[in-house]
Amino acid sequence: MANDLVVVFGGSGFVGKQVVRALAKRGKRIRIAMRRPHLGQDLRMLGDVGQIQLVQANVRFPESVDAALEDADAVVNLVAVLHEKGPQTFQALHVDAARTLAEAAKKRGILRFAQMSALGAAPKGSHYAKTKFAGEQAVRELIPTATVLRPSIIFGPEDHFFNRFAQMAQTASTIPLGGVPLIGGGKTKFQPVFVGDAADAMCAALDRQDARGRTYELGGPGVYSFKQLMQFILAEIDRRPILAPLPFVFAHPLGLLIEWTCKLVPFINPPLTSDQVAMLHRDSVVGADPNAGRIADLGVTSLETIEAIVPTYLWRFRPYGQFQTRQTA
Structure with a gap:
């Protein structure tokens, strides 16, 4: 609903910026939780004056996460890494951080929780895929109404592919x-999805009652x-x-x-x-999970192509x- 307060973790990244922009267009109040908010002042320009707030929070410190969720109506978790370096491990960010956010949300009675995962998330496979799946499970155990989104590779001006x-x-x-x-x-196949379409799907996952507790696979038209x-x-x-x-x-x-x-x-x-x-x-194509929804089920039907973007x-x-x-x- 409009005027909801949505707390976004990972809002300063490639996908995060577009999710914040999409939420702002829908009239949400947005609180971006980040380790160094003084470095993200440009994020305020993604919305109207006063619509976007930056707060300090670190997923390693539950107290800071709990404070960031004060009076929140919904939570978006976009925290992730593509490779491990130092303390930024898959276990720490994909699993432990997801559990910390879900625990804090449950403590405050927040039922609307959107978790960004990845196509291919499974109990077997690469370490990345296994920790993405474990993060989904950690969130679902605490918040059964959470919505999980599994995109293929995401493309856009700042993409990593x-x-x-x-x-x-x-x-x-x-x-x-x-x-x-x-x-x-x-020979590996991909179904690239535009970052703007993925952001629209994230917004719909928060707003739609029928999306609660479901998993959606996000893929583009090709x-x-x-x-x-x-x-x-x-x-x-x-x-x-x-x-x-x-x-x-x-x-x-x-x-x-x-x-x-x-x-x-x-x-x-x-x-x-x-x-x-x-x-x-x-x-990395949709259809791996026969029980999962598709991006069209979230109302996102006019999808951008790689050839156009x-x-x-x-x-x-x-x-x-x-x-x-x-x-x-």
Whole structure:
């Protein structure tokens, strides 16, 4: 309902900003709980004057979480990481943090709780997938009415998929015989969903009575193999590095080598980890859970495509940037 107070954890990230923007458009009052609110003053501009409040909270300290939920009507949990580094582990952020938020929400009698998970979340598989599933279970045990959203890869101007591989291709194209690995032959399938559509689904999950206690799989209008996505990226940025098939048996040790090397260099995020390789063993498309709803069930039916959105922000990886137009076949 309009004028509800929604507390968002993880509201300063790529998906979080769009969720905050979508909530603001629906007239919600928003409280963004973050570790360093003084660094997020720009987030206030996502809504009207006074509509968005920033408060200090750390998921490792339950007292700060409880204080952030004072007088709240709903909670959104977007806290997540794509790779582990230092204390930012999958267990700490996907499971322990989710349980801490759910415990605080239950204590305050908050029944509307939206948990962002991921397609592929399961008790078996990569460590990322297992902790995402464990986080869902931790929330559901405490708040049975919680709604879980499982998106495929999410795309948009600040995404971690198209931007990352476009940058890899840009770098590889400057090296003689440089290439981009197609892990597992590039056969893994994805169903990318636009960040704005995922944000609309999150808002609907909070508002719709029929969404309580349900799980929804979020996918866009198209299904692509990893190889097809890489070919699309290369065509958009006009780069021609070698697409080199890399069997899983070699990709796993390569991922281990890269992540251990990056651990020795502060402030560098690994472009590939062994756990991300493990994630590629499973397709990321809707339909894995026959009991789960779809994004259309939340009223989000006009979905954006990668062809319409991705070119608007990958131009900076072209040889001549915005001054170069894509050559059509």
